[in-house]
Amino acid sequence: MMPRFTISRKIGFGFAVVLLTTFILFILTYDTLKTGRSTNDQINNVYNPSISVLEQFKGTILRSRTSITAWAFVQSREDTKEKRALVNMIQEEIPALKQSIDSLSRDWTDGQRRKKEKVYKDLEELLFLYSQVQENLNTMQSYDDALNRFLMNELAEEDGLIYNKSNDLIANLNDLISDHRKNSMADSVTMIQSFNRLENYLQNLSILLLLFGIIIAYLTIRSIVKPVNLLKNILVELGKGVFPEKAVVSTGDEIGEMSVALEQLVQGLKRTTEFSREVGQGNFAIDYEPLSEEDVLGKALLSMRDDLREKERELERKVQERTSELTLEKNKTEELLEGIRASIRYAKKLQESILPSAKYIASILPENFIYFKPKDIVSGDFYFIKEVEGKVIFAAVDCTGHGVPGAFMSLVGHNALNRAVNENPDLNPAGILKDLSRLSAKALNRTVDSVNNRDGMDLALCVYDKDAGVLEYSGAFNPLYIYRRGKLLSYKPDKIVIGDTDYESLDYTRYRIELEKDDMIYTFSDGYVDQFGGSRGRKFMYGPFRSMLHRIHQLPVKEQLKQVELTMDKWKKTGGGDKGHEQVDDILIIAVRHV
Numbered sequence: 001m002m003p004r005f006t007i008s009r010k011i012g013f014g015f016a017v018v019l020l021t022t023f024i025l026f027i028l029t030y031d032t033l034k035t036g037r038s039t040n041d042q043i044n045n046v047y048n049p050s051i052s053v054l055e056q057f058k059g060t061i062l063r064s065r066t067s068i069t070a071w072a073f074v075q076s077r078e079d080t081k082e083k084r085a086l087v088n089m090i091q092e093e094i095p096a097l098k099q100s101i102d103s104l105s106r107d108w109t110d111g112q113r114r115k116k117e118k119v120y121k122d123l124e125e126l127l128f129l130y131s132q133v134q135e136n137l138n139t140m141q142s143y144d145d146a147l148n149r150f151l152m153n154e155l156a157e158e159d160g161l162i163y164n165k166s167n168d169l170i171a172n173l174n175d176l177i178s179d180h181r182k183n184s185m186a187d188s189v190t191m192i193q194s195f196n197r198l199e200n201y202l203q204n205l206s207i208l209l210l211l212f213g214i215i216i217a218y219l220t221i222r223s224i225v226k227p228v229n230l231l232k233n234i235l236v237e238l239g240k241g242v243f244p245e246k247a248v249v250s251t252g253d254e255i256g257e258m259s260v261a262l263e264q265l266v267q268g269l270k271r272t273t274e275f276s277r278e279v280g281q282g283n284f285a286i287d288y289e290p291l292s293e294e295d296v297l298g299k300a301l302l303s304m305r306d307d308l309r310e311k312e313r314e315l316e317r318k319v320q321e322r323t324s325e326l327t328l329e330k331n332k333t334e335e336l337l338e339g340i341r342a343s344i345r346y347a348k349k350l351q352e353s354i355l356p357s358a359k360y361i362a363s364i365l366p367e368n369f370i371y372f373k374p375k376d377i378v379s380g381d382f383y384f385i386k387e388v389e390g391k392v393i394f395a396a397v398d399c400t401g402h403g404v405p406g407a408f409m410s411l412v413g414h415n416a417l418n419r420a421v422n423e424n425p426d427l428n429p430a431g432i433l434k435d436l437s438r439l440s441a442k443a444l445n446r447t448v449d450s451v452n453n454r455d456g457m458d459l460a461l462c463v464y465d466k467d468a469g470v471l472e473y474s475g476a477f478n479p480l481y482i483y484r485r486g487k488l489l490s491y492k493p494d495k496i497v498i499g500d501t502d503y504e505s506l507d508y509t510r511y512r513i514e515l516e517k518d519d520m521i522y523t524f525s526d527g528y529v530d531q532f533g534g535s536r537g538r539k540f541m542y543g544p545f546r547s548m549l550h551r552i553h554q555l556p557v558k559e560q561l562k563q564v565e566l567t568m569d570k571w572k573k574t575g576g577g578d579k580g581h582e583q584v585d586d587i588l589i590i591a592v593r594h595v
Contacts, residue, residue, distance in 0.1 A: 017216065021209045025202065032198040039191040046107045047184035051177055053104065057097045058173045061123075064089045064130070065166045072133050072156035075143040086134075090127060115176045122169040129155060129162045231258060279304060354414045356385045364392050365464075367593035369561040373527075373568075374586045378407035381525050381586035384417055391427055392466065396478060396590045397459040398525035413457045413498075416440050429461045429474035430510035433498065437476075437506070440499035456499030460523040469515045469594065474508045481522040481546070482513065483553040488546060489513075519594040520553040527587035533571035537581065540571055557593060564589060 067086035076083065098120070105113050133152045136142060143149055156162050234244050244266065275288040361368060364387045372383065380399040385392065395417065399409035416439035420432045440456055458477035465471070473480045475493025482489040494508050515521075529545045532538065552563045568587070573580040 013216075017212050018209070021205055021212070025205055028198060028201045028205075032194050035194055036191045039187045042107075043184050043187055046104065047180045047187070050101075050104045050108070050180045051184070053097060053100045054173055054177045054180070057094075057101065058170055058177075060089055060093050060097060061126075061166055061169055061173070064094075065162065068130050068133055068162060069156045071137060072152045075140065077140055078138055086130075090130065094123070094127075112176060112179055115172060115179070119169060119172045119176065122165060122172060126162065126165045126169055129165060133162075354411065355382060361385050365394070365592050367557050367595050369557045369564075369589075369591050371528075371561060371564050371587065371589040371591075373583070373588075375527075375583045376404075378404060379586045380405070380407065380410055381527065381588040382410045382414055383588060383590055384414065385590075386418075386421065388421065388427060390465070390467065392464040393421055393427065393432075393462070394464065394523070394590060394592070395459050395461040396523040396525055396588050397457055398478065398527070398586070398588070399457050409457070412443050413440065416443055417459075427463045427472075428510060429463050429472050430508040433459075433461060433474050433476060433508040434503060434506070437496070437498045437500055437503040441501055441503060444499060456497050458493075458525070459498065460493065462521065462523060464521075464592065466594075471513045471515055471521065471594075473511045473513065476508065478523065478525065480511070481549060482515075483520040483522070483549060484516055485518075486550070486554075488550065515594040517594065518554075520549075521592045521594065522549060522589065524589040525586065527585040528568065528589060530585055531568065531572065531581070531587070532584060533574055533576065533581045535575045537575050540568075557591060560591060 064086060067082055067089070070082055071086065101116060105116055108116070133156060136148050136152050154160055237244055271288075275286060278286040361370070365385070370383060372379075372381070374381070382397050382399070384395040384397060387393075397410070397413055397417070399413050413436075416436050417432075419439055420435035421427070423435055424431045436457075444456075460473065460475040460478040460480050462480065463472040471482075473491055475491070476496055476498045477493050479493050480491040482491075491511050491513070496506050496508060500506060529540050529542050531540050533540065548564070548567055552560045555563065571581075572583065575581065
């Protein structure tokens with residue numbers, strides 16, 4: 001005897017098809033994302049840092065060649081600024097860059113490491129030639145020796161040994177840089193191809209899933225929905241007080257069993273209705289036989305004959321009492337909500353008190369704009385701007401969370417940041433972040449065993465020397481963008497949590513940037529790029545954000561602010577229904593033009 005194809009089996013089969021297809025989609029997506037993440041890590045952690053440090057190394061070699069040429073041809077004392085700079089490059093900058101290259105080269109190919117060793121060999125020979133010039137022209141008197149000076153000039157002149165050796169070194173460096181760029185491009189193409197394949201898989205499986213859905217829907221309507229609708233119509237009629245002549249629907253599954261039970265229920269309800277009618281007319285002597293020993297309704301109707309009037313009066317009294325209680329509870333709830341709103345409004349005033357005034361900001365940063373839009377009444381983002389000894393310190397800070405929890409974190413963060421600035425008279429941004437991490441961890445009573453060590457702050461901290469035209473930057477998860485004559489200069493932050501319990505052993509990177517006139521400096525939280533909107537309801541993302549800044553960075557700062565506001569308003573209003581997309585996080589952008 002073949003088993004019945006019951007409703008549960010029909011539904012189970014449909015769900016199995018959907019789950020199987022979904023599982024296949026998940027496996028394909030997971031594999032593609034895993035491969036893409038691995039490729040992206042290789043690009044961001046090996047290729048791009050390697051290109052950056054090799055470019056720095058090349059720049060240092062070119063500067064050292066210029067300095068040694070000046071040493072050989074220009075008679076000067078040994079303690080001049082130029083000679084000290086060359087000594088510093090040889091003794092500190094070049095070893096530091098070699099250390100960075102050695103660290104990164106652990107992930108290079110064997111061929112690239114062989115090219116690195118060739119570069120090091122050329123460097124060793126070049127530094128030996130440098131030492132010849134430094135040793136033979138080490139005093140003012142040594143320049144008076146005509147033969148000695150002639151030999152050193154011959155070394156350092158164009159087409160001399162130093163010039164040719166440095167060219168060989170730079171050519172090898174360029175070859176190594178080109179290798180990394182080719183690898184980065186090849187991996188990027190591979191990653192894009194994998195995502196394209198995933199897109200094709202998703203399209204094909206989606207079509208397949210749609211076809212299965214149509215087939216399952218048809219079978220469900222034919223074998224389940226239609227009989228259920230017949231039973232539904234019978235129940236609707238029962239709800240209207242109309243008893244059907246026959247309640248049986250012939251099917252071979254649970255629906256057929258339900259129809260038989262419904263027929264029995266109809267007959268019982270007819271008897272119960274007759275009994276209720278007699279009781280309602282005051283005939284409390286009528287007999288009634290309950291449907292079964294478990295017939296709660298029948299027993300209740302029997303009991304109703306004796307205490308109907310008493311129950312009715314008691315019910316009315318209870319309704320009145322409950323109505324009074326609900327009215328009182330509603331009034332108390334409204335008072336409580338108003339108290340909470342008043343507290344939050346007061347908290348907003350407290351939070352605004354830590355923010356510098358627009359007048360003060362304009363006095364120290366004439367060319368600036370700040371786009372600050374909290375998600376709720378109070379904000380987890382805040383901006384810090386302060387002038388110390390002729391330098392302007394400014395930071396865009398994003399505390400964990402938003403609303404009231406974020407606001408509490410912002411007060412803790414502002415106090416800790418202000419204290420960290422005061423405790424670092426040299427205004428080293430990396431040192432300020434390290435002290436900020438220490439102070440935040442202590443303020444939050446955080447230990448190594450803390451449950452969540454991620455709660456804290458993300459920020460980009462800048463120390464701006466307007467007179468010298470120098471900007472120093474350190475960041476925790478928040479980058480720094482500088483637009484210079486249509487070109488983006490991006491500085492990556494450290495992925496070190498502010499408030500990490502291991503703050504003593506963690507150091508932040510310190511960037512020193514020589515600014516040029518009309519450079520536009522941007523720091524920001526992630527609220528703008530994470531905002532949902534557009535016709536497809538997606539995040540704004542960093543690519544469109546950088547495109548927007550590129551489009552507006554040469555405009556006056558006030559016009560830039562208008563464009564930033566208009567772009568975000570349009571993005572949120574597109575899609576998302578009549579009201580558009582709700583703001584999902586606090587938004588903060590600080591922009592400064594170097595004049």
